[in-house]
Amino acid sequence: MSKTIIITGASDGIGLEAASQLAAQGHHVVLVGRDPTKLAAAVARVRTESPDVAIESFVADFAVLEDVRRLAGELLAAYPRIDVLVNNAGTVYDKRHLTVDGHESTFAVNHLACFLLTELLFDRLVASGPARIVTTASVGHYRGTMDFDDLGYERGYQIMRAYSRSKLANVMYTRSLAVRLAGTAATANCLHPGAVATSIWAGAPAVAKPVLAVVKRFFMISPAEGGATLTYLATSPEVEGLSGGYYEKNRIKEPSELAQDDAVAGRLVETSRELVGLSSSRGPA
Ligand SMILES: NC(=O)c1ccc[n+]([C@@H]2O[C@H](COP(=O)([O-])OP(=O)(O)OC[C@H]3O[C@@H](n4cnc5c(N)ncnc54)[C@H](OP(=O)(O)O)[C@@H]3O)[C@@H](O)[C@H]2O)c1
Numbered sequence: 542m543s544k545t546i547i548i549t550g551a552s553d554g555i556g557l558e559a560a561s562q563l564a565a566q567g568h569h570v571v572l573v574g575r576d577p578t579k580l581a582a583a584v585a586r587v588r589t590e591s592p593d594v595a596i597e598s599f600v601a602d603f604a605v606l607e608d609v610r611r612l613a614g615e616l617l618a619a620y621p622r623i624d625v626l627v628n629n630a631g632t633v634y635d636k637r638h639l640t641v642d643g644h645e646s647t648f649a650v651n652h653l654a655c656f657l658l659t660e661l662l663f664d665r666l667v668a669s670g671p672a673r674i675v676t677t678a679s680v681g682h683y684r685g686t687m688d689f690d691d692l693g694y695e696r697g698y699q700i701m702r703a704y705s706r707s708k709l710a711n712v713m714y715t716r717s718l719a720v721r722l723a724g725t726a727a728t729a730n731c732l733h734p735g736a737v738a739t740s741i742w743a744g745a746p747a748v749a750k751p752v753l754a755v756v757k758r759f760f761m762i763s764p765a766e767g768g769a770t771l772t773y774l775a776t777s778p779e780v781e782g783l784s785g786g787y788y789e790k791n792r793i794k795e796p797s798e799l800a801q802d803d804a805v806a807g808r809l810v811e812t813s814r815e816l817v818g819l820s821s822s823r824g825p826a
Pocket of ligand 1 (some may be wrong): 549550551552553554555556574575576579592601602629630631632677678679680724733734735736737738739740741805818
């Protein structure tokens with residue numbers, strides 16, 4: 542049966558390849574991207590490959606929380622049911638900077654935007670039956686730390702530290718979602734897509750680029766191979782009903798010890814609610 546599948550970060554890389562693969566399976570695919578021109582090219586490609594399926598798109602900059610709120614409103618208005626939400630948009634920043642909302646940009650784009658979008662679509666996903674929330678985390682989460690006194694690295698910012706923290710947040714949030722979803726037909730899982738030769742590496746420091754070029758060419762997998770793990774978690778019957786898992790190469794794997802600390806995850810969720818301007822989950826909505 543055709544599902545309605547929303548994919549963020551679908552204008553390039555892993556997300557675009559997953560959109561292509563999911564459309565080829567016959568699903569109604571909704572691509573979300575921040576650059577209208579790039580997004581239009583991505584939509585054109587997927588439509589050409591799969592002319593018989595519905596392909597739609599929405600623009601939103603995940604560095605702007607108001608954009609994420611507007612996007613959620615547009616998606617809720619457009620789709621009475623959402624079968625799969627793929628939180629895939631992600632990036633790295635060589636230098637520390639803040640979003641218009643005042644949050645460190647890596648944490649904001651990679652975690653807070655994904656958090657806010659999922660929270661705003663949560664009831665629709667649950668009401669849609671066996672819906673799936675799939676989030677592209679990373680093996681980088683194993684190095685991630687969580688310091689609630691300095692979430693945005695005012696002290697000691699470094700590209701991979703900030704990235705690893707944001708990806709740890711993806712894993713923790715997925716696990717906390719799975720707890721909330723217990724007893725419903727919906728599930729939440731996350732994944733590491735592999736080391737994939739995509740545009741994300743353009744954000745690396747200039748000094749690392751020659752080495753990265755070699756690594757990309759000889760050691761990384763293709764975006765299509767990376768997208769396959771995402772596609773697997775989005776639609777494979779093998780993971781039907783399974784929730785709260787972190788996957789690598791289509792296999793469930795134990796995430797970091799910190800990622801499994803439910804007290805820290807609970808604090809992350811409460812802090813994230815405050816940072817995106819949602820009322821506390823302990824209080825009235
Ligand atoms: N590549 C890897 O080896 C690897 C490994 C582990 C995890 N991941 C994760 O995989 C996901 C996809 O990354 P990728 O490797 O496919 O990189 P990519 O080719 O750079 O694609 C990233 C996607 O996210 C979008 N994006 C970035 N910043 C955004 C923002 N502010 N607002 C909205 N969308 C934004 C990009 O939009 P534009 O097209 O406009 O840039 C693009 O569609 C990320 O979450 C990344 O952390 C990648």
